[in-house]
Amino acid sequence: MTAIKIDGRATAKKINAQSAEQTRKLTQKGVIPGLAVIMVGDDPASAIYVRNKERKAAKLQFNSVVKHLPADASQAEVIALVQRYNEDPQIHAILVQSPLPSHLDEEAVVMAIDPRKDVDGLHPENLGQLFAQVGEDFPVACTPKGIMTLLSQYQISLPGKRVVMVGRSRLVGKPLLALLNNANATVTLAHRHTTDLAELTRSADIVIVAVGQADLITREMIKPGAVVIDVGMNRDASGQLTGDVAKDVEDVAGYLTPVPGGVGPMTIATLMQQTIQLAAWQTGQVVD
Ligand SMILES: NC(=O)C1=CN([C@@H]2O[C@H](COP(=O)(O)OP(=O)(O)OC[C@H]3O[C@@H](n4cnc5c(N)ncnc54)[C@H](OP(=O)(O)O)[C@@H]3O)[C@@H](O)[C@H]2O)C=CC1
Numbered sequence: 410m411t412a413i414k415i416d417g418r419a420t421a422k423k424i425n426a427q428s429a430e431q432t433r434k435l436t437q438k439g440v441i442p443g444l445a446v447i448m449v450g451d452d453p454a455s456a457i458y459v460r461n462k463e464r465k466a467a468k469l470q471f472n473s474v475v476k477h478l479p480a481d482a483s484q485a486e487v488i489a490l491v492q493r494y495n496e497d498p499q500i501h502a503i504l505v506q507s508p509l510p511s512h513l514d515e516e517a518v519v520m521a522i523d524p525r526k527d528v529d530g531l532h533p534e535n536l537g538q539l540f541a542q543v544g545e546d547f548p549v550a551c552t553p554k555g556i557m558t559l560l561s562q563y564q565i566s567l568p569g570k571r572v573v574m575v576g577r578s579r580l581v582g583k584p585l586l587a588l589l590n591n592a593n594a595t596v597t598l599a600h601r602h603t604t605d606l607a608e609l610t611r612s613a614d615i616v617i618v619a620v621g622q623a624d625l626i627t628r629e630m631i632k633p634g635a636v637v638i639d640v641g642m643n644r645d646a647s648g649q650l651t652g653d654v655a656k657d658v659e660d661v662a663g664y665l666t667p668v669p670g671g672v673g674p675m676t677i678a679t680l681m682q683q684t685i686q687l688a689a690w691q692t693g694q695v696v697d
Protein backbone atom coordinates (compact mmCIF):
# COMPACT_ATOMS: atom_id res chain seq x y z
CA MET A 410 0.00 0.00 0.00
CA THR A 411 1.15 3.51 -0.70
CA ALA A 412 -0.30 6.38 1.28
CA ILE A 413 -2.42 9.00 -0.44
CA LYS A 414 -0.37 12.18 -0.44
CA ILE A 415 -2.17 15.07 1.24
CA ASP A 416 -1.35 17.97 -1.05
CA GLY A 417 -0.81 21.06 1.09
CA ARG A 418 0.29 23.16 -1.86
CA ALA A 419 -2.93 22.57 -3.81
CA THR A 420 -5.13 23.28 -0.78
CA ALA A 421 -3.09 26.39 0.08
CA LYS A 422 -3.55 27.61 -3.48
CA LYS A 423 -7.34 27.55 -3.10
CA ILE A 424 -7.15 29.50 0.16
CA ASN A 425 -4.71 32.00 -1.34
CA ALA A 426 -7.09 32.66 -4.23
CA GLN A 427 -9.84 33.47 -1.71
CA SER A 428 -7.42 35.66 0.26
CA ALA A 429 -6.52 37.62 -2.89
CA GLU A 430 -10.19 38.35 -3.53
CA GLN A 431 -10.83 39.36 0.11
CA THR A 432 -7.75 41.59 0.15
CA ARG A 433 -8.90 43.30 -3.06
CA LYS A 434 -12.30 44.08 -1.48
CA LEU A 435 -10.80 45.33 1.80
CA THR A 436 -8.25 47.48 0.00
CA GLN A 437 -11.05 49.11 -2.01
CA LYS A 438 -12.53 50.11 1.35
CA GLY A 439 -9.21 51.62 2.41
CA VAL A 440 -8.05 48.74 4.61
CA ILE A 441 -4.72 47.15 3.65
CA PRO A 442 -4.05 44.05 5.80
CA GLY A 443 -0.94 44.76 7.89
CA LEU A 444 1.34 41.99 9.19
CA ALA A 445 4.40 42.54 11.39
CA VAL A 446 6.87 39.71 11.98
CA ILE A 447 9.55 39.85 14.66
CA MET A 448 12.41 37.39 14.40
CA VAL A 449 15.19 37.29 16.96
CA GLY A 450 18.32 35.32 16.05
CA ASP A 451 18.61 32.69 13.33
CA ASP A 452 16.44 29.60 13.87
CA PRO A 453 16.59 27.79 10.49
CA ALA A 454 12.90 26.76 10.42
CA SER A 455 11.93 30.36 11.20
CA ALA A 456 14.11 31.60 8.35
CA ILE A 457 12.23 29.38 5.87
CA TYR A 458 8.91 30.56 7.25
CA VAL A 459 9.86 34.25 7.15
CA ARG A 460 11.11 34.01 3.57
CA ASN A 461 8.01 32.23 2.30
CA LYS A 462 5.51 34.45 4.07
CA GLU A 463 7.24 37.63 2.90
CA ARG A 464 6.89 36.37 -0.65
CA LYS A 465 3.18 35.56 -0.20
CA ALA A 466 2.38 38.82 1.62
CA ALA A 467 4.03 40.79 -1.19
CA LYS A 468 2.00 38.87 -3.77
CA LEU A 469 -1.22 39.68 -1.91
CA GLN A 470 -0.08 43.32 -1.56
CA PHE A 471 -0.27 43.33 2.22
CA ASN A 472 1.45 45.95 4.31
CA SER A 473 4.14 43.54 5.49
CA VAL A 474 7.07 44.33 7.76
CA VAL A 475 9.76 42.01 9.06
CA LYS A 476 12.02 43.05 11.93
CA HIS A 477 15.05 40.83 12.26
CA LEU A 478 16.83 41.47 15.56
CA PRO A 479 20.25 40.02 16.43
CA ALA A 480 20.37 36.94 18.70
CA ASP A 481 21.61 39.09 21.61
CA ALA A 482 18.68 41.57 21.46
CA SER A 483 17.43 42.54 24.91
CA GLN A 484 14.06 41.74 26.44
CA ALA A 485 13.27 45.48 26.59
CA GLU A 486 14.02 45.89 22.88
CA VAL A 487 11.69 43.05 21.87
CA ILE A 488 8.87 44.25 24.15
CA ALA A 489 9.25 47.85 22.89
CA LEU A 490 8.89 46.62 19.31
CA VAL A 491 5.77 44.61 20.16
CA GLN A 492 4.28 47.68 21.85
CA ARG A 493 5.04 49.83 18.83
CA TYR A 494 3.09 47.45 16.59
CA ASN A 495 0.27 47.20 19.17
CA GLU A 496 -0.23 50.94 18.77
CA ASP A 497 0.21 51.11 14.99
CA PRO A 498 -3.24 51.17 13.30
CA GLN A 499 -1.67 50.03 9.99
CA ILE A 500 -0.62 46.75 11.64
CA HIS A 501 -3.42 44.25 12.31
CA ALA A 502 -1.37 41.12 13.01
CA ILE A 503 1.80 40.58 15.04
CA LEU A 504 3.85 37.39 14.90
CA VAL A 505 6.90 36.75 17.07
CA GLN A 506 8.92 33.85 15.67
CA SER A 507 9.41 30.89 17.95
CA PRO A 508 11.77 29.78 19.41
CA LEU A 509 13.24 32.94 20.95
CA PRO A 510 16.87 32.83 22.15
CA SER A 511 17.00 31.33 25.66
CA HIS A 512 17.94 34.58 27.46
CA LEU A 513 14.55 36.05 26.50
CA ASP A 514 11.36 35.49 28.49
CA GLU A 515 8.95 34.09 25.88
CA GLU A 516 6.00 34.29 28.27
CA ALA A 517 6.51 38.04 28.89
CA VAL A 518 6.77 38.68 25.14
CA VAL A 519 3.53 36.79 24.41
CA MET A 520 1.78 38.66 27.22
CA ALA A 521 2.84 41.98 25.67
CA ILE A 522 1.01 41.28 22.37
CA ASP A 523 -2.42 42.89 22.06
CA PRO A 524 -4.69 39.80 22.02
CA ARG A 525 -6.64 41.26 19.08
CA LYS A 526 -3.43 41.35 17.01
CA ASP A 527 -2.12 37.97 18.21
CA VAL A 528 -2.22 36.18 14.85
CA ASP A 529 -0.68 32.98 16.28
CA GLY A 530 -3.31 32.73 19.03
CA LEU A 531 -0.65 32.38 21.73
CA HIS A 532 -2.05 34.86 24.27
CA PRO A 533 -3.86 33.08 27.15
CA GLU A 534 -6.99 35.08 26.38
CA ASN A 535 -7.15 33.52 22.90
CA LEU A 536 -5.92 30.07 23.91
CA GLY A 537 -8.42 30.15 26.80
CA GLN A 538 -11.32 30.93 24.48
CA LEU A 539 -10.28 28.03 22.26
CA PHE A 540 -10.18 25.55 25.16
CA ALA A 541 -13.37 26.86 26.78
CA GLN A 542 -15.19 27.05 23.42
CA VAL A 543 -16.47 30.58 24.10
CA GLY A 544 -16.87 33.17 21.37
CA GLU A 545 -15.90 32.95 17.71
CA ASP A 546 -14.04 36.12 16.89
CA PHE A 547 -10.58 35.23 18.17
CA PRO A 548 -7.36 34.12 16.46
CA VAL A 549 -6.24 30.47 16.54
CA ALA A 550 -2.66 29.29 15.86
CA CYS A 551 -2.11 29.14 12.10
CA THR A 552 -0.45 25.72 11.79
CA PRO A 553 -3.16 23.88 13.83
CA LYS A 554 -5.90 25.74 11.98
CA GLY A 555 -4.27 24.90 8.64
CA ILE A 556 -4.12 21.21 9.61
CA MET A 557 -7.86 21.24 10.46
CA THR A 558 -8.51 22.75 7.00
CA LEU A 559 -6.46 19.96 5.37
CA LEU A 560 -8.30 17.20 7.27
CA SER A 561 -11.62 18.70 6.24
CA GLN A 562 -10.48 19.12 2.62
CA TYR A 563 -9.64 15.39 2.48
CA GLN A 564 -12.92 14.52 4.22
CA ILE A 565 -11.12 12.84 7.11
CA SER A 566 -13.82 12.59 9.72
CA LEU A 567 -12.94 13.26 13.37
CA PRO A 568 -15.83 12.34 15.73
CA GLY A 569 -14.84 9.25 17.73
CA LYS A 570 -11.43 8.90 16.03
CA ARG A 571 -8.38 8.13 18.15
CA VAL A 572 -5.79 10.82 17.60
CA VAL A 573 -2.28 10.83 19.04
CA MET A 574 -0.71 14.28 19.04
CA VAL A 575 3.06 14.07 19.56
CA GLY A 576 4.45 17.39 20.90
CA ARG A 577 2.72 19.80 23.28
CA SER A 578 4.00 23.27 22.36
CA ARG A 579 1.81 26.31 22.85
CA LEU A 580 2.15 26.95 19.12
CA VAL A 581 1.17 23.53 17.75
CA GLY A 582 0.37 20.65 20.14
CA LYS A 583 -1.79 22.46 22.68
CA PRO A 584 -4.07 24.30 20.23
CA LEU A 585 -4.42 21.12 18.15
CA LEU A 586 -5.44 19.21 21.28
CA ALA A 587 -8.24 21.74 21.75
CA LEU A 588 -9.31 21.90 18.09
CA LEU A 589 -9.43 18.11 17.76
CA ASN A 590 -11.26 17.74 21.07
CA ASN A 591 -13.74 20.43 20.01
CA ALA A 592 -14.27 18.35 16.84
CA ASN A 593 -15.11 15.32 19.04
CA ALA A 594 -12.00 13.26 18.42
CA THR A 595 -10.49 11.34 21.35
CA VAL A 596 -7.08 12.92 21.74
CA THR A 597 -3.96 11.69 23.53
CA LEU A 598 -1.14 14.19 23.96
CA ALA A 599 2.38 12.71 23.93
CA HIS A 600 5.67 14.41 24.86
CA ARG A 601 9.18 13.78 26.17
CA HIS A 602 7.92 11.96 29.29
CA THR A 603 5.58 9.64 27.40
CA THR A 604 6.49 5.99 27.88
CA ASP A 605 6.15 3.58 24.98
CA LEU A 606 5.26 6.10 22.31
CA ALA A 607 5.17 3.34 19.67
CA GLU A 608 2.42 1.46 21.48
CA LEU A 609 0.33 4.64 21.65
CA THR A 610 0.81 5.69 18.04
CA ARG A 611 0.07 2.13 16.80
CA SER A 612 -3.39 2.39 18.32
CA ALA A 613 -4.17 5.70 16.59
CA ASP A 614 -6.37 6.37 13.58
CA ILE A 615 -4.60 9.71 13.16
CA VAL A 616 -1.03 10.57 14.25
CA ILE A 617 0.11 14.21 14.22
CA VAL A 618 3.80 14.90 14.91
CA ALA A 619 5.27 18.28 15.88
CA VAL A 620 8.59 17.61 17.59
CA GLY A 621 11.48 18.67 15.37
CA GLN A 622 13.37 15.37 15.22
CA ALA A 623 13.93 13.65 11.88
CA ASP A 624 12.77 10.00 11.65
CA LEU A 625 11.11 10.02 15.10
CA ILE A 626 8.11 8.19 13.65
CA THR A 627 8.90 4.94 11.84
CA ARG A 628 6.69 2.45 10.00
CA GLU A 629 6.38 0.00 12.95
CA MET A 630 4.72 2.83 14.92
CA ILE A 631 1.84 3.29 12.49
CA LYS A 632 -1.35 1.26 12.16
CA PRO A 633 -1.94 0.24 8.52
CA GLY A 634 -4.20 2.79 6.84
CA ALA A 635 -3.77 5.51 9.51
CA VAL A 636 -3.59 9.23 8.68
CA VAL A 637 -0.16 10.76 9.40
CA ILE A 638 0.35 14.52 9.61
CA ASP A 639 4.00 15.64 9.73
CA VAL A 640 4.58 19.15 11.10
CA GLY A 641 8.33 18.82 11.73
CA MET A 642 10.75 21.02 9.83
CA ASN A 643 14.35 19.75 9.90
CA ARG A 644 17.34 19.97 7.58
CA ASP A 645 19.34 16.80 6.92
CA ALA A 646 23.13 16.68 6.39
CA SER A 647 22.77 17.45 2.68
CA GLY A 648 20.60 20.50 3.39
CA GLN A 649 17.31 18.84 2.32
CA LEU A 650 14.13 19.68 4.27
CA THR A 651 12.66 16.73 6.16
CA GLY A 652 9.88 16.27 8.65
CA ASP A 653 9.66 14.07 11.76
CA VAL A 654 8.29 11.05 9.88
CA ALA A 655 10.56 8.44 8.26
CA LYS A 656 10.24 7.86 4.52
CA ASP A 657 9.03 4.23 4.79
CA VAL A 658 5.87 5.31 6.68
CA GLU A 659 4.36 5.93 3.25
CA ASP A 660 4.22 2.14 2.79
CA VAL A 661 1.80 1.65 5.71
CA ALA A 662 -0.12 4.93 6.17
CA GLY A 663 -3.43 5.56 4.42
CA TYR A 664 -2.80 9.31 4.11
CA LEU A 665 0.42 11.26 4.62
CA THR A 666 1.48 14.90 4.42
CA PRO A 667 4.84 15.32 2.62
CA VAL A 668 7.62 17.66 3.76
CA PRO A 669 7.96 19.96 1.93
CA GLY A 670 4.55 20.52 0.36
CA GLY A 671 2.28 19.49 3.25
CA VAL A 672 1.68 21.46 6.43
CA GLY A 673 4.16 24.29 5.63
CA PRO A 674 2.23 25.88 2.75
CA MET A 675 -0.98 25.58 4.83
CA THR A 676 0.64 27.53 7.68
CA ILE A 677 1.49 30.36 5.29
CA ALA A 678 -1.97 30.38 3.66
CA THR A 679 -3.70 30.33 7.06
CA LEU A 680 -1.51 33.19 8.30
CA MET A 681 -2.61 35.32 5.33
CA GLN A 682 -6.25 34.29 5.85
CA GLN A 683 -6.13 35.16 9.53
CA THR A 684 -4.33 38.49 8.99
CA ILE A 685 -7.20 39.48 6.68
CA GLN A 686 -9.71 38.38 9.32
CA LEU A 687 -7.98 40.41 12.05
CA ALA A 688 -7.83 43.47 9.77
CA ALA A 689 -11.57 43.15 9.13
CA TRP A 690 -12.45 42.75 12.84
CA GLN A 691 -10.33 45.74 13.82
CA THR A 692 -11.88 48.02 11.20
CA GLY A 693 -15.51 46.87 11.43
CA GLN A 694 -15.48 45.27 7.97
CA VAL A 695 -16.93 41.89 7.01
CA VAL A 696 -15.06 39.40 4.83
CA ASP A 697 -16.89 36.52 3.18
N1 LIG B 1 5.39 23.23 9.12
C1 LIG B 1 5.01 24.22 9.88
O1 LIG B 1 4.20 25.03 9.46
C2 LIG B 1 5.55 24.35 11.25
C3 LIG B 1 6.59 23.56 11.63
N2 LIG B 1 7.05 23.62 12.91
C4 LIG B 1 8.12 22.67 13.23
O2 LIG B 1 7.55 21.66 14.08
C5 LIG B 1 8.50 21.23 15.03
C6 LIG B 1 7.95 21.44 16.44
O3 LIG B 1 7.76 22.82 16.67
P1 LIG B 1 7.18 23.39 18.06
O4 LIG B 1 5.88 22.77 18.30
O5 LIG B 1 7.31 24.84 18.01
O6 LIG B 1 8.35 22.74 18.99
P2 LIG B 1 8.83 22.85 20.48
O7 LIG B 1 10.30 22.64 20.39
O8 LIG B 1 8.28 24.02 21.16
O9 LIG B 1 8.16 21.55 21.12
C7 LIG B 1 8.57 20.27 20.82
C8 LIG B 1 7.70 19.25 21.52
O10 LIG B 1 8.15 17.95 21.20
C9 LIG B 1 8.24 17.18 22.39
N3 LIG B 1 9.32 16.18 22.24
C10 LIG B 1 10.63 16.37 22.13
N4 LIG B 1 11.29 15.19 21.98
C11 LIG B 1 10.34 14.23 22.00
C12 LIG B 1 10.37 12.82 21.91
N5 LIG B 1 11.51 12.17 21.73
N6 LIG B 1 9.21 12.16 21.99
C13 LIG B 1 8.04 12.80 22.16
N7 LIG B 1 7.94 14.15 22.24
C14 LIG B 1 9.08 14.85 22.17
C15 LIG B 1 8.56 18.16 23.49
O11 LIG B 1 8.16 17.60 24.72
P3 LIG B 1 8.26 18.37 26.14
O12 LIG B 1 7.10 19.34 26.14
O13 LIG B 1 8.11 17.30 27.15
O14 LIG B 1 9.60 19.06 26.13
C16 LIG B 1 7.71 19.36 23.04
O15 LIG B 1 6.40 19.26 23.54
C17 LIG B 1 9.78 22.01 14.71
O16 LIG B 1 10.53 21.24 13.80
C18 LIG B 1 9.26 23.26 14.02
O17 LIG B 1 10.20 23.84 13.17
C19 LIG B 1 6.48 24.43 13.85
C20 LIG B 1 5.46 25.26 13.52
C21 LIG B 1 4.93 25.29 12.18
Ligand SMILES: Nc1nc(=O)c2c([nH]1)NC[C@@H]1CN(c3ccc(C(=O)N[C@@H](CCC(=O)O)C(=O)O)cc3)C=[N+]21
Pocket residue numbers: 454455457458461504505506507508529551552580642650668669670671672673674676677
Ligand atom coordinates in the same frame (compact mmCIF):
# COMPACT_ATOMS: atom_id res chain seq x y z
N1 LIG C 1 5.40 32.13 16.06
C1 LIG C 1 5.71 31.18 15.18
N2 LIG C 1 4.74 30.65 14.40
C2 LIG C 1 5.04 29.67 13.50
O1 LIG C 1 4.14 29.18 12.80
C3 LIG C 1 6.41 29.24 13.37
C4 LIG C 1 7.36 29.83 14.20
N3 LIG C 1 6.99 30.77 15.10
N4 LIG C 1 8.66 29.44 14.15
C5 LIG C 1 9.14 28.51 13.13
C6 LIG C 1 8.07 27.54 12.71
C7 LIG C 1 8.35 26.89 11.38
N5 LIG C 1 7.29 27.30 10.52
C8 LIG C 1 7.23 27.05 9.14
C9 LIG C 1 6.16 27.46 8.37
C10 LIG C 1 6.14 27.25 7.00
C11 LIG C 1 7.18 26.61 6.38
C12 LIG C 1 7.16 26.40 4.91
O2 LIG C 1 6.82 27.28 4.14
N6 LIG C 1 7.49 25.20 4.47
C13 LIG C 1 7.55 24.86 3.06
C14 LIG C 1 9.01 24.92 2.62
C15 LIG C 1 9.17 25.12 1.16
C16 LIG C 1 10.60 25.45 0.83
O3 LIG C 1 10.98 26.62 1.03
O4 LIG C 1 11.32 24.54 0.40
C17 LIG C 1 6.97 23.45 2.91
O5 LIG C 1 6.93 22.71 3.91
O6 LIG C 1 6.59 23.10 1.80
C18 LIG C 1 8.27 26.18 7.13
C19 LIG C 1 8.28 26.40 8.49
C20 LIG C 1 6.44 28.11 11.21
N7 LIG C 1 6.81 28.27 12.46
